[in-house]
Amino acid sequence: MIGMNVRYDEVLDPLRQAYDTGAAWRDGVTKDPWKLGERQAFRDRLAPGARLLEVGAGTGHDSLFFQQEGLAVVAADLSPEMVERCRAKGVDAHVMDFLHLDFPAGSFDAVYAMNCLLHVPNRDLPTVLAAIRTILRPGGLLFVGVYGGESAEGPLDGDQHVPPRFFSWRTDEQLIGFATAAGFEVADFHPVDTGRGHRFQSLTLTATAATPTAGGGE
Template sequence: MPSAAATADRIGSLRWPPAGLRQGRGRRRAGRWTVPETITNMDVRYDEVLDPLRQAYDTGAAWRDGLTKQPWKVAERQAFMDRLASGTRLLEVGAGTGQDSAFFQQEGLVVVAADLSPVMVEHCRAKGIDAHVMDFLHLDVPAGSFDAVFAMNCLLHVPNHDLPAVLAAIRAVLRPGGLYFVGVYGGNESTEGPSDGDQHVPPRFFSWRTDEQLLGFATDARFDVVDFHLVDTGRGYSFQSLTLRRPYRD
C-alpha cells in the first residue's frame, strides 16, 4: 500500500485530462444506458484517493463550514425533500460539515451522516447530527435500513473503476422503493484527475462523466431513473442532478 504522500504525488502528477484517458459515451440498449468498458479501465483506485481526500477535507473543514450554499443547490435539495415524507430515514454520504443533514433533520427526517473526514464528522456532530466516519465502500449500517440516500457533490471523487461497487454498496442500504439523490458536476467530458483550480492541499481527485456515462452507471447498478436534469452553474460547466429509485422488486 503506497503512503498517503506518495499517492497524493501520483494524483497530483495526473494531467487534466490525464494522459491516456480513453473517452467514450454510453449507449442505450433496451431502454437502459450502458457504460463502455473502456470508461472503467483507468488505473486510479478508490483506496488510493481516500487518504489525500481525507487530508484535504480535514484541513478545509472550518473554511467549508462557513460557506453559503448557492441558491441552485438549495433548490435541488428542496426538490428532493419534497419527494420524502416526515419521519423518513435518510443517510447522507459525503456529508461534509453537515449543512444538508441539518436541513433534513430540521424538516423532520431521521438523519444519519457519513463522511470520510473525521474533522467534517466533528462539525456534523456539533450540529446535533448522528454522524460517523465512513467511506462509500465501508458503510457500517444494516442492509435496507434507509428510505433515502442523499449524495451532493461527493461521487465525483470516486474513480470510474470503483463506481459500480460504490453504487452497489449504497443500493444495499436502501429499502426496496427507496430514493437516492446523486448530484455531481459533469456533462460534456469524461476526465479523471485533479483540477487545476483546486485550492485544497493535497490535490483532490475528480471524475467527471458525460450524462450518458452517469446514467449508464446508474442503470447498470439496477436503479430506476426517477428524474435527470442539468443545472447551469454559471461557471462554464453543468451540475448533473439525478434521482434514482431502488426497484420495489429486484
C-alpha cells in the same frame, strides 16, 4: 492527469487530508441558491419522518436541514474533522468512506449524495452504487448530484485544496449507465447551469427490487 486505472482506496488519504484541512472554511461557505433548490426538491419527494443517510456529508449543513424538516438523519463522511462539525450541529454522524458504509441492508428510505461521488473513480463506482443500493429499501430514493458533462479523471487544475483532490467527470450517458446497471431506475435527470462555468448533473434514482447486472456504465 491521473491514469484511468486509479482506485478509490488510492485517493482516500489525500481526500481525507484535503477535507480535514478545509473543514473550517467549508463550514462558513454560503450555499448557492440552485443547491438549495435541488435540496428542497429532493426533500419534497420524501415522506414525513423518512430515514435518510447523507453520504459525503461535509460539515453537515444539508443533514441539519433534513433533520429540521422532521426526517431521521444519519450522516457519513470520510473526514473526521467534517464529522466533528456534523456532530456539533446535533447530527448523528460517522466517519465512513463509500466502501465501508456499515449499515444494515434496507435500513434507509433515502440517500443524499451531493458533490461527493465525483471523487470515486469509474472503476469503483459500480461497487459504491451497489453498496448504497444495498442499504436502501426497495423503492427508496438516491439523489446523486455531481459536476460533469464530459468524460475525464484526475486532479482539478487550480484546486486550492492541499493535496489536490481527485475528480471523475462523466457524460450524462455514463452517469445514467452506471446507475441503471447498479439496480436503479431514473426518477428524474436534469442538468443545472450553475452560472460559474460548471455543468451540474442532478439525478434522482429509485432502488429497484431486481438483482443489479454486473459491471457498470464504463
